[in-house]
Amino acid sequence: MSPETxxxxxxxxxxxxxxxxxxxxxxxxxxxxxxxxxxxxxxxQGEFSAFFLALRDKxxxxxxxxxxxxxxxxxxxxxxxxxxxxAPTETVEMGDVGRxxxxxxxxxxxxxxxxxxxxxxRGRLVLDGADTALSINIYTTKGILVxxxxxxxxxxxxxxxxxxxxxxxxxxxxxxSELTPEQVAKxxxxxSELDWEAAVEPALGAPxxxxxxxxxxxxxxxxxxxxxxxxxxxARRDIAGxxxxxxxxxxxxxxxxxxxxxxxxxxxxxxxxxxxxxxxTDISTLVNGMAYRGSLTQAIITKDLWISLNRExxxxxxxxxMARSLARTKKx
Ligand SMILES: [Zn+2]
Numbered sequence: 001m002s003p004e005t006x007x008x009x010x011x012x013x014x015x016x017x018x019x020x021x022x023x024x025x026x027x028x029x030x031x032x033x034x035x036x037x038x039x040x041x042x043x044x045q046g047e048f049s050a051f052f053l054a055l056r057d058k059x060x061x062x063x064x065x066x067x068x069x070x071x072x073x074x075x076x077x078x079x080x081x082x083x084x085x086x087a088p089t090e091t092v093e094m095g096d097v098g099r100x101x102x103x104x105x106x107x108x109x110x111x112x113x114x115x116x117x118x119x120x121x122r123g124r125l126v127l128d129g130a131d132t133a134l135s136i137n138i139y140t141t142k143g144i145l146v147x148x149x150x151x152x153x154x155x156x157x158x159x160x161x162x163x164x165x166x167x168x169x170x171x172x173x174x175x176x177s178e179l180t181p182e183q184v185a186k187x188x189x190x191x192s193e194l195d196w197e198a199a200v201e202p203a204l205g206a207p208x209x210x211x212x213x214x215x216x217x218x219x220x221x222x223x224x225x226x227x228x229x230x231x232x233x234x235a236r237r238d239i240a241g242x243x244x245x246x247x248x249x250x251x252x253x254x255x256x257x258x259x260x261x262x263x264x265x266x267x268x269x270x271x272x273x274x275x276x277x278x279x280x281t282d283i284s285t286l287v288n289g290m291a292y293r294g295s296l297t298q299a300i301i302t303k304d305l306w307i308s309l310n311r312e313x314x315x316x317x318x319x320x321x322m323a324r325s326l327a328r329t330k331k332x
Pocket of ligand 1 (some may be wrong): 067081084
């Protein structure tokens, strides 16, 4: 077939040898050339994808298996195997336990789209019986996700969101070691079946005189800070509309931090029903963060500050923003 009679996929005017021209921007000439990219595959999308339908409606993970070489790919992104002269693949149902292909990075500062989900890991999970890895979000049920909890080869269980929309975020995974054997074995385990409050608090040693002195100084500084908040418009905005009762435990003593729509209140002691708990050996870890001399996030990552609920990382963000605003107000 001659090029003239061949049916062209790329229009003639977009061919690399055709569309070159000089473009002048701010008196400077630039050579602009056409370039072409080809993708030769078909794929199903959205409501017609068997993989996403199975996630949403059946709480199942699908893969595809080559009928010739037997390679199992998850997700099932090929209907024909490129290694076997395009032999057809067949859809297979996968289990929902696997191992991490490598140590996943953890996101603490996400863009606004994922702000409510931090911190989360994002890694590649090789399901049992699969030959390729699935990209998936990673959480821990034991407080905040910090480095060291999930590594290469860590056994993970896939968990399904209670509300599913046929998207990859309908699933995430948690370390199998955090679950009971029954939960690990259960197909289609739901998010609501996990015990998110099961985090084990780090133990604090018996207080020394030094610990107690530090605690008293910390309590005094936090109380002064709460007082300053009353006139700090900008800092008040950072915790506006937010209500949290936080139990803070340190070796030298306990205190309750209350965030109440712009107001900050501090008192010594305990509360029965905190929204979450912060534990640090040295109370200055918290005080430094609140006074903008240190970072609460960094303290959490380095395990100097322990937080009982992953989702309350949002509150930590607000407190850090508040601390910065308050420090700037004082400077002015
Ligand atoms: Zn094959």
